[in-house]
Amino acid sequence: MGRDHDHEPLFVSKEGKVRVAYRVFSATIMVGICLIWLYRIVQFPRDGEEGRSWAWIGMFIAELWFGFYWIITQSVRWNVLYSFPFKDRLSQRYDQDKLPDVDIFVCTADPVIEPPTMVINTILSAMSYNYPPEKLSVYLSDDGGSEFTFYALLEASNFSKYWIPFCKKFNVEQRNPEAYFAHVINDNADLSQELFDIKKKYEDMKNRIKLAVTQGRISKEIRDEHKGFSEWNDEVTKQNHQSIVQIIIDGKDNINAVNKEGCQLPTLVYMAREKRPGWPHNFKAGAINALIRVSSEISNGSIILKLDCDMYSNNADAIREALCFFMDEKRGHEFAFVQHPHWFYNITKNDLYSYYNHVIHKLELAGISGYDAALYSGTGCFHRRESLSGKKYSKDYSGDRDIETKKNDQRSVHELEEASKLLAHCSYEKNTQWGKEMGLVYGCAVEDFLTSLTIQCRGWKSIYYNPERNAFLGVAPITLDIALVQQKRWAEGLFQIFFSKYCPFIYGHGKIRLGAQMGYCVFLLWAPMSLPTLYYVIVPPLCLLHGISLFPKASSLWFIPFAYVFIAKNVYSLFEALSCGSTPKIWWNSQRMLIIKRTTAFFFAFINVIIKQLGLSETTFAITSKIVTEDVSKRYEQEIMEFGSSSVMFTILGTLAMLNLFCLVGATLKMVLPDFGALENLISQVFLCGMMVLINLPVYEAMFFRKDNGCLPFSIMLKSIVLASLACLMMP
Numbered sequence: 001m002g003r004d005h006d007h008e009p010l011f012v013s014k015e016g017k018v019r020v021a022y023r024v025f026s027a028t029i030m031v032g033i034c035l036i037w038l039y040r041i042v043q044f045p046r047d048g049e050e051g052r053s054w055a056w057i058g059m060f061i062a063e064l065w066f067g068f069y070w071i072i073t074q075s076v077r078w079n080v081l082y083s084f085p086f087k088d089r090l091s092q093r094y095d096q097d098k099l100p101d102v103d104i105f106v107c108t109a110d111p112v113i114e115p116p117t118m119v120i121n122t123i124l125s126a127m128s129y130n131y132p133p134e135k136l137s138v139y140l141s142d143d144g145g146s147e148f149t150f151y152a153l154l155e156a157s158n159f160s161k162y163w164i165p166f167c168k169k170f171n172v173e174q175r176n177p178e179a180y181f182a183h184v185i186n187d188n189a190d191l192s193q194e195l196f197d198i199k200k201k202y203e204d205m206k207n208r209i210k211l212a213v214t215q216g217r218i219s220k221e222i223r224d225e226h227k228g229f230s231e232w233n234d235e236v237t238k239q240n241h242q243s244i245v246q247i248i249i250d251g252k253d254n255i256n257a258v259n260k261e262g263c264q265l266p267t268l269v270y271m272a273r274e275k276r277p278g279w280p281h282n283f284k285a286g287a288i289n290a291l292i293r294v295s296s297e298i299s300n301g302s303i304i305l306k307l308d309c310d311m312y313s314n315n316a317d318a319i320r321e322a323l324c325f326f327m328d329e330k331r332g333h334e335f336a337f338v339q340h341p342h343w344f345y346n347i348t349k350n351d352l353y354s355y356y357n358h359v360i361h362k363l364e365l366a367g368i369s370g371y372d373a374a375l376y377s378g379t380g381c382f383h384r385r386e387s388l389s390g391k392k393y394s395k396d397y398s399g400d401r402d403i404e405t406k407k408n409d410q411r412s413v414h415e416l417e418e419a420s421k422l423l424a425h426c427s428y429e430k431n432t433q434w435g436k437e438m439g440l441v442y443g444c445a446v447e448d449f450l451t452s453l454t455i456q457c458r459g460w461k462s463i464y465y466n467p468e469r470n471a472f473l474g475v476a477p478i479t480l481d482i483a484l485v486q487q488k489r490w491a492e493g494l495f496q497i498f499f500s501k502y503c504p505f506i507y508g509h510g511k512i513r514l515g516a517q518m519g520y521c522v523f524l525l526w527a528p529m530s531l532p533t534l535y536y537v538i539v540p541p542l543c544l545l546h547g548i549s550l551f552p553k554a555s556s557l558w559f560i561p562f563a564y565v566f567i568a569k570n571v572y573s574l575f576e577a578l579s580c581g582s583t584p585k586i587w588w589n590s591q592r593m594l595i596i597k598r599t600t601a602f603f604f605a606f607i608n609v610i611i612k613q614l615g616l617s618e619t620t621f622a623i624t625s626k627i628v629t630e631d632v633s634k635r636y637e638q639e640i641m642e643f644g645s646s647s648v649m650f651t652i653l654g655t656l657a658m659l660n661l662f663c664l665v666g667a668t669l670k671m672v673l674p675d676f677g678a679l680e681n682l683i684s685q686v687f688l689c690g691m692m693v694l695i696n697l698p699v700y701e702a703m704f705f706r707k708d709n710g711c712l713p714f715s716i717m718l719k720s721i722v723l724a725s726l727a728c729l730m731m732p
């Protein structure tokens with residue numbers, strides 16, 4: 001490991017390109033914002049304008065709020081840093097046997113909405129990394145406690161004996177079989193026969209799993225083949241079962257754990273932690289903590305990769321790249337984790353629901369990394385095991401010397417399984433630091449951000465890495481309903497952190513940099529941003545309808561800051577999106593989603609946090625569904641927004657859309673009346689209202705013109721019209 005002659009770092013970090021120009025530009029916006037605030041103060045409505053002055057105060061509060069949030073969002077644009085590893089240097093400097101053991105955790109929670117075939121595709125992609133298999137262990141945590149998932153994993157372990165050598169022989173880039181077979185172009189004569197064979201094996205396996213699932217039982221022949229099935233008897237349910245740990249492939253076994261070419265296979269373990277009624281299981285965080293303990297017994301890899309069951313590995317070299325950060329001689333020991341962005345493979349061309357959010361993933365998250373405080377976001381993240389054990393970072397620390405390798409462990413598979421089961425008992429964590437100081441932190445639906453903050457406050461640094469070839473790809477929701485439920489859970493969990501003792505400004509004070517504290521708040525404050533947004537899409541249109549002006553006249557000098565801030569901010573936002581790889585259409589969709597999210601999901605999240613603060617409800621976790629019907633996915637391909645359900649969120653959405661339409665049309669008609677406010681006074685409101693109408697075009701379409709199953713239900717249309725009309729009439 002020629003330390004002395006290798007001075008070249010294993011990674012470099014580079015500043016974002018337009019830093020200085022951006023700082024100047026953002027200063028001009030700040031001036032504009034201050035002038036807007038000043039306008040609200042000096043131009044306060046005179047006495048006798050009762051209704052107008054209340055609306056005015058609201059505008060002022062909303063603008064203060066928008067302004068402060070804008071200041072917060074500057075933190076992640078101020079200091080953008082991109083990092084690049086050199087995996088060839090790593091290979092030159094470290095022999096195979098000097099590389100650390102790596103444990104990969106995959107978690108699943110429900111065999112119906114997270115189909116076993118999808119889960120094992122993720123597992124197979126993780127098993128076939130370009131990494132010494134004897135140093136690799138893959139763990140599946142099954143919170144669904146399902147024998148179908150277990151069966152699928154057994155099938156995957158068999159299939160891996162063919163799949164891994166196939167991938168390595170043909171240097172397959174895409175190691176998720178489903179994705180590979182869907183896209184493979186066969187231009188290699190050598191490949192033909194083997195491709196045919198392996199594809200057939202895969203299809204057969206898939207059919208066997210499908211058959212078992214549709215029959216709703218595992219046949220006797222299959223059950224007899226593996227002793228593991230004996231764990232499932234009539235009493236086992238998802239919420240009530242003993243702990244199950246099965247080492248399906250024991251990587252230390254050089255005789256049985258080999259693929260068809262005689263090469264070693266990685267270790268493969270199935271775990272369903274014990275669940276008992278009355279014992280909180282702490283959702284994903286609980287599952288990961290159980291895995292941390294179980295894996296420490298079996299393989300104890302010093303690096304842990306965490307994956308959701310729907311997020312597969314898309315780059316066989318990702319482990320080596322991540323190691324460049326951890327093993328860099330100068331700075332590597334400082335890093336607790338390396339987070340990759342969440343990219344998705346099922347995004348349509350114009351990213352209808354704004355999941356492939358380029359600005360968040362290419363800019364904002366890299367922006368926080370600029371303060372050495374990249375956010376851990378649950379999946380696609382490599383962790384240093386030590387940083388999850390509650391240990392504080394200290395300057396003297398110089399790598400994972402203390403991690404005990406399990407290579408020479410002489411215990412049998414059975415002994416290991418029995419020892420591990422104890423660690424997965426639901427009472428194991430009682431009176432321990434698990435969920436507080438150790439492992440992932442409990443009590444929040446976004447355990448990832450919270451854990452990330454606590455790790456950084458213990459002195460560790462973290463890094464964000466977005467490689468050219470995406471390292472991981474997941475599944476994004478494909479209906480608005482599912483998307484909004486997910487966004488609500490996030491916004492709620494995030495805001496809950498802000499409200500708790502973990503508020504970054506307090507908890508992080510003196511421990512992480514101010515930029516990082518603000519960077520966290522860009523996300524933690526999603527939920528309260530719903531209030532000024534709702535105000536802005538309700539009050540100015542209503543005032544417009546009644547001829548009440550809330551903005552300066554177009555001919556006034558005060559008009560300039562408003563126009564400047566609005567135009568400059570939006571033009572810049574478009575420019576930013578384009579420079580991150582978006583198209584104008586994607587940007588437009590993202591603006592629509594932003595309004596939709598803020599006025600519905602984030603608003604409910606806000607309300608829920610307040611209710612929780614009052615002690616009226618507890619943390620829940622609605623698992624995001626990963627399945628849809630053919631009908632729905634066809635519309636998704638065509639980028640037709642999917643409503644279809646009568647969620648209250650849609651009532652709000654519909655009401656706001658109708659309200660803006662009524663106000664715009666009403667005001668336009670009234671413009672001809674002599675005593676109505678002049679267009680010059682109302683131009684800003686006409687513009688705002690017009691923008692809302694444009695943004696909401698798909699909503700009107702779903703309400704009035706579409707006949708498919710994804711349209712807005714009649715009841716929602718009715719409620720929206722009634723509510724919007726009432727609002728228009730109620731205002732004096």
Ligand SMILES: O=c1ccn([C@@H]2O[C@H](COP(=O)(O)OP(=O)(O)O[C@H]3O[C@H](CO)[C@@H](O)[C@H](O)[C@H]3O)[C@@H](O)[C@H]2O)c(=O)[nH]1
Pocket residue numbers: 107108109110114141143282283284287307308309310377378379445446447448486489490493621622623624625
């Ligand atoms: O009780 C539970 C609930 C969930 N999960 C697993 O957690 C993962 C994430 O759940 P999902 O329903 O897909 O939530 P998402 O909103 O897609 O998850 C995002 O947001 C979470 C925080 O809210 C992060 O933990 C995730 O990594 C991130 O992908 C999935 O693999 C689930 O199987 C469990 O293991 N046990």
Ligand SMILES: [Mn+2]
Pocket residue numbers: 308310624
């Ligand atoms: Mn998910």
